[in-house]
Amino acid sequence: MSSSPYKVAFLGCGNMGSAVLLGLLDALDETKSGDGRAWNFTACTKTENSATALVEKLGHHASQVQVLHRQNENALAEADVIILGVKPYLAKGILSKPGIGEALAGKLVISLMAGVSVDEVHELILPAAKESASAATHIVKAIPTIAARYRQSMTLIERSSQPLPQHHEQLVTSIFNFVGSVKILEPDLMDVGSVLVTACLATLTVPLDGLLDGSVIEGLPRRDALELMSQGIAGLGALLQHGGHPAMLRESISSPRGVTIQTLLSVERENARVTFTDALLRGTEYLQKMRPKTEPRQSSEKDKA
The missing domain is CATH 1.10.3730.10 (ProC C-terminal domain-like)
Known part of the structure; x- marks a missing residue:
């Protein structure tokens, strides 16, 4: 198995995204991933002020995360896994920008957006990407809680109608087991x-x-x-x-x-x-x-x- 690190990009790092990121960093400080691979993290924010605030919130973990602002396309292109922590009402404006769909093609995308289905994320990406590129993007919906900060989240993962590749499925479960417990639900039960x-x-x-x-x-x-x-x-x-x-x-x-x-x-x-x-x-x-x-x-x- 490859020893190259998992490259994870957080697109949007508000309260929920930062809670998951900090919980992950704490967990990885205590243990190694199951296959021994390292993790590289990038966090993308909208403004310089948001980037500065995130660096302060990261505290002693700041050196472990590359924090960028207004560089979404480049950060996503370099990542293997993208965690979407943007507000649902901002999703269309961010995901439909030129270059974003292509940057996500072939990647594992984990959406933290409550109320936005996997199909809807595909639709948001599609206008800015070729059909083949969008179809190659593997999207899964996961809803953690802010208790992920202290690794006490109950994270809901939506059962995909199109099964994820096994290694992606295992990776998603591993990420959220690091920050608490995981429960898989059918799509029609995700809202409640x-x-x-x-x-x-x-x-x-x-x-x-x-x-x-x-x-x-x-x-x-x-x-x-x-x-x-x-x-x-x-x-x-x-x-x-x-x-x-x-x-x-x-x-x-x-x-x-x-x-x-x-x-x-x-x-x-x-x-x-x-x-x-x-x-x-x-x-x-x-x-x-x-x-x-x-x-x-x-x-x-x-x-x-």
Whole structure:
């Protein structure tokens, strides 16, 4: 097997892209890739200020990443793997520029764009590239969380209708296993899955803030309350991962005339369960509406065959 390094380019390195990049760098500091190959990273930003901010965020990892701005085409042409971390609404303007489609041809492209399907990424690339070049590009959709920064992401990977070459499939799984856990979902479940693991994490901070406020009212310093709650959440996660159903956990903790059932009653009186259900449904609906507009793809002779 070749010992040449994996050349990975991050196109767009905002909060999510930088979280994945930093998590990868931390993981690779501790371990080698399964086949012993080295990794070279390039990060592409839109402005010089963004590049400077990213270098600062990288800290002691800065020497391991080449940070560029306004040099997308050159960076992508040199890379083997491209991780698209751009905002969905910016995707069309970036990916349809002349030279980008050709630079991506034959490469492994990992899209982190929630709400944008693999086919839509192909459509965005297609106007700037020849049909044959676009068809040769291997695209996979992966939705990590910002917890990738601390290697605690639950990354969703979309099952491809056109299977990836085995070495690409293994590489994608390896990248996101470095920064947490991986779950493969069918394409029609990616939107709701994406909202569940990303947007709803922010939604859950609302009741957590309420619990912190209550703790402060009762005299517990907020810093101490946050420490207790953080470990409590970690413990809850462990119980759920080992097969504990939320309803069963509530039942097992709630004792007759106990404090737990009193707190649960307060929450149920405010219809909190339905509120969170609606939050997930509204988030999923909005994600489906924000898809970029693309032109219908024309079938090539190769497709018809």
